[in-house]
Amino acid sequence: MPVYRPPHIAASEITPRQVYMSRRKFIGTAAAGAFLAGAGSALAAPLTASPSRFSTDEKLTPKEAVTSYNNFYEFGTAKSDPAERSGQFDPLPWSVKVDGLVGKPREFGIEELMKMPLEDRVYRLRCVEGWSMVIPWIGFPLAALLDQVEPLGSAKYVSFETVVRPEEMPGQTGFFQPLEWPYVEGLRLDEARHPLTILSVGLYGETLPNQNGAPIRLIVPWKYGFKSIKSIVKISLVEEQPETTWKNSNAREYGFYSNVNPEVDHPRWSQATEQRIGEGGFFSVANRPTLKFNGYADEVAGLYDGMDLKANF
Amino acid sequence: MTVIPSLSRRLHGPSIWALYVIGLCPAAWYFYQGATGGLGVNPVKTFEHLLGIWALRFLIATLAITPLRDIVGVNWLRYRRALGLLAFYYVVMHFSVWLILDRGLEVSSIAGDIVKRPYITIGIVCLVSLVPLAVTSNNWSIRRLGPRWSKLHQLIYPVALGGALHYLLAVKSVTFQPFVHIGLVAVLLAYRPLRKPFLAWKRGGNPRVARAGR
Numbered sequence: 415m416p417v418y419r420p421p422h423i424a425a426s427e428i429t430p431r432q433v434y435m436s437r438r439k440f441i442g443t444a445a446a447g448a449f450l451a452g453a454g455s456a457l458a459a460p461l462t463a464s465p466s467r468f469s470t471d472e473k474l475t476p477k478e479a480v481t482s483y484n485n486f487y488e489f490g491t492a493k494s495d496p497a498e499r500s501g502q503f504d505p506l507p508w509s510v511k512v513d514g515l516v517g518k519p520r521e522f523g524i525e526e527l528m529k530m531p532l533e534d535r536v537y538r539l540r541c542v543e544g545w546s547m548v549i550p551w552i553g554f555p556l557a558a559l560l561d562q563v564e565p566l567g568s569a570k571y572v573s574f575e576t577v578v579r580p581e582e583m584p585g586q587t588g589f590f591q592p593l594e595w596p597y598v599e600g601l602r603l604d605e606a607r608h609p610l611t612i613l614s615v616g617l618y619g620e621t622l623p624n625q626n627g628a629p630i631r632l633i634v635p636w637k638y639g640f641k642s643i644k645s646i647v648k649i650s651l652v653e654e655q656p657e658t659t660w661k662n663s664n665a666r667e668y669g670f671y672s673n674v675n676p677e678v679d680h681p682r683w684s685q686a687t688e689q690r691i692g693e694g695g696f697f698s699v700a701n702r703p704t705l706k707f708n709g710y711a712d713e714v715a716g717l718y719d720g721m722d723l724k725a726n727f
Numbered sequence: 728m729t730v731i732p733s734l735s736r737r738l739h740g741p742s743i744w745a746l747y748v749i750g751l752c753p754a755a756w757y758f759y760q761g762a763t764g765g766l767g768v769n770p771v772k773t774f775e776h777l778l779g780i781w782a783l784r785f786l787i788a789t790l791a792i793t794p795l796r797d798i799v800g801v802n803w804l805r806y807r808r809a810l811g812l813l814a815f816y817y818v819v820m821h822f823s824v825w826l827i828l829d830r831g832l833e834v835s836s837i838a839g840d841i842v843k844r845p846y847i848t849i850g851i852v853c854l855v856s857l858v859p860l861a862v863t864s865n866n867w868s869i870r871r872l873g874p875r876w877s878k879l880h881q882l883i884y885p886v887a888l889g890g891a892l893h894y895l896l897a898v899k900s901v902t903f904q905p906f907v908h909i910g911l912v913a914v915l916l917a918y919r920p921l922r923k924p925f926l927a928w929k930r931g932g933n934p935r936v937a938r939a940g941r
Contacts, residue, residue: 479768491902494767543899545769592900663900682896683844687836689769696761696770699829 458620461532463552468610469536470709475547477618479692484625485541486644487593488576488583495585496625503582505622505629505645514573514650517564524629528615530554535612535633540674540708542638546688551633553614557607565603565651572606573656574599574632575648593659599643600656600670601634602717610635610713613646636710638672669727673718674708678727743809750813753781754820775824782817783894783908785810786887790915797926808864811883815861818854818890846896853889856882884919887912 486496489503508524532552540546560572576597580586586595605611614633615622622628627644634641640660650656660668667681676686687701694700707714718726734742757777761770789810796802830837840847860880862868869876891912898905918925 476768483768487900491900493769545772590903590906592902679843682846684836684840689772691768696764696766696774697828699771699831701831701833 458623460620461528461552461616463532463534463616466533466535468713469534469550470538470548471536472538472548473693474536474550475690475692480547480549480617481623481625483691485543485639486585486625486627488585488595488597488645489625490585491592497623499584500624502584503579503624503628505624508629508647510630510646510649512559512563512649512651514652515566515569516651517566519563522559524615527554527559527613527630530558532615533612535614537610537633537635538708539633539635539639539642540688540704542640542668542672542680542685544683544685544688545691546702546704547691550618551612551614552616552619553612553633555609556611556613556632557609559613559649560607560651563651568653569651570603571652571654571656572601572603573650573652574601574643574646575650576643577645577647593663596647597643597659598656599632599641599658601641602655603651604717605634605714608714608717610710636673636707636714638674640668641672671718671723671726673714673723673727674704675706675723675727676704677706678724739805743805746806746809747813750785750809751816754778754817771824771828775821775829778817778821778824779894780904780908782814782821783890783912785814785817786883786890787908787911787915789814789883790887790912793922794915794918797922797929812861812864815857818857822850822854846893849889849896850893853886853893856886856889860886884916887916 482497483493484496485493486500489496489499506524509521510524510527511519511521513519532554535551535553537549537551538546539549556572576595577583578586578596585591601611612633613630614627615630617623617626622631627642627646630646631644632642632646641658655670658668658670660672661670674685679685685704688704690700690702705711757766757774760766761774764770766773789807792803792807792810796804826832826837830840841851842848860882863872863876863879872879891909894905895901895909901909
């Protein structure tokens with residue numbers, strides 16, 4: 415009886431991983447249809463979401479401003495860099511690893527995350543630099559994701575990590591890199607579980623453009639914008655307060671909490687007012703007073719009862 | 728020895744006036760862009776920052792005239808006044824845009840900013856320090872003040888230092904552009920205490936330059 419012998423395959427005939435991965439991606443993309451036809455800015459796919467009581471009815475910042483005036487240092491430090499230099503970034507395929515002090519650690523594919531019950535969340539966004547926007551995000555509460563992995567009683571904080579891809583993110587290469595990569599952020603567990611805290615997968619009715627943190631990012635509307643970490647690949651539940659990128663960069667100027675607070679100035683500039691991007695014009699800048707917790711005090715002030723917000727900035 | 732052809736004496740005057748015109752072009756162009764929606768979604772901040780960077784560039788150019796003459800042998804001393812005044816004009820425009828377009832002339836918040844924010848305090852001190860230099864930049868003042876004129880105009884050194892510091896403190900992180908500008912100011916200021924020994928060394932090695940450098 416002849417013994418089966420596997421045929422010899424010449425090394426030259428083996429399809430490189432890169433090629434078969436891209437083939438799979440092509441097939442996967444086709445199968446997903448319009449749903450995930452490409453989360454890149456050029457091929458934004460429409461999303462449907464249900465309204466939320468947490469949305470503000472303030473005037474929206476024009477989409478053009480939301481997608482062209484960004485801080486996303488992985489693509490460069492100029493406001494225009496993320497829109498201009500993120501064309502090479504490919505947000506698909508994508509997965510988010512959730513681990514640490516959880517009962518059921520696992521990896522979530524982006525397709526699965528896009529199937530979470532999506533909501534429209536129109537939020538104010540206040541940048542630590544003194545400007546603000548009103549952005550119609552689409553996303554789901556972070557708490558819904560955390561519930562699936564069953565955090566242990568010992569988990570006190572949640573840490574987040576952005577992707578590192580120097581070959582696709584020009585800000586992560588070269589001599590001048592203002593921050594250390596990966597970009598990391600963190601929240602206290604109760605902040606992370608707050609219903610206002612969402613993972614966003616879209617804005618203005620479509621999947622997230624690269625410059626806004628495709629394919630999935632955090633939104634914590636009562637904190638300065640840099641807390642809302644973009645292009646997340648990892649979420650860990652931990653016991654100790656996690657490291658955060660801007661605090662590592664300058665602990666005197668950027669704290670772990672970084673709650674929007676007009677009474678606590680940045681050491682080098684005032685936080686009392688903000689400039690609403692897209693309103694006013696060259697001869698009439700739209701400056702407005704900044705609100706405590708970015709106007710979300712009714713919802714979140716209770717999280718910080720008895721805490722000195724000046725010391726814990 | 729220099730590769731730059733010398734300009735006919737007849738054209739010295741016109742070339743200085745051309746420098747003023749060319750030097751004011753960035754401001755005019757950015758103003759036009761800002762007013763017509765060409766400076767992005769935050770045109771006032773962009774305009775304000777561009778004016779500040781150009782002010783620093785003209786300060787750098789002003790400070791570069793002396794080392795250029797000492798080291799390369801190119802004498803552009805005739806352009807130094809224009810460069811210094813252009814720096815002053817840009818500082819005034821930078822300040823005015825901040826005051827009027829950015830802060831909307833809100834006196835109370837402006838006063839608070841000037842007192843409380845070190846980088847704004849430094850900026851204001853630099854602006855004020857430049858005023859006597861601009862006022863005494865004419866030939867009459869130079870003759871009238873004599874040796875005191877040189878002494879007074881050494882104020883440009885602390886002003887350049889202050890300008891660089893103002894820039895350093897105003898940015899969220901030191902990226903390529905601030906690094907280059909601040910670095911140039913640092914190099915040009917560092918040259919000043921080295922100048923005398925450098926010229927002495929050069930004179931020792933090459934007597935012909937010694938005569939020209941005096």
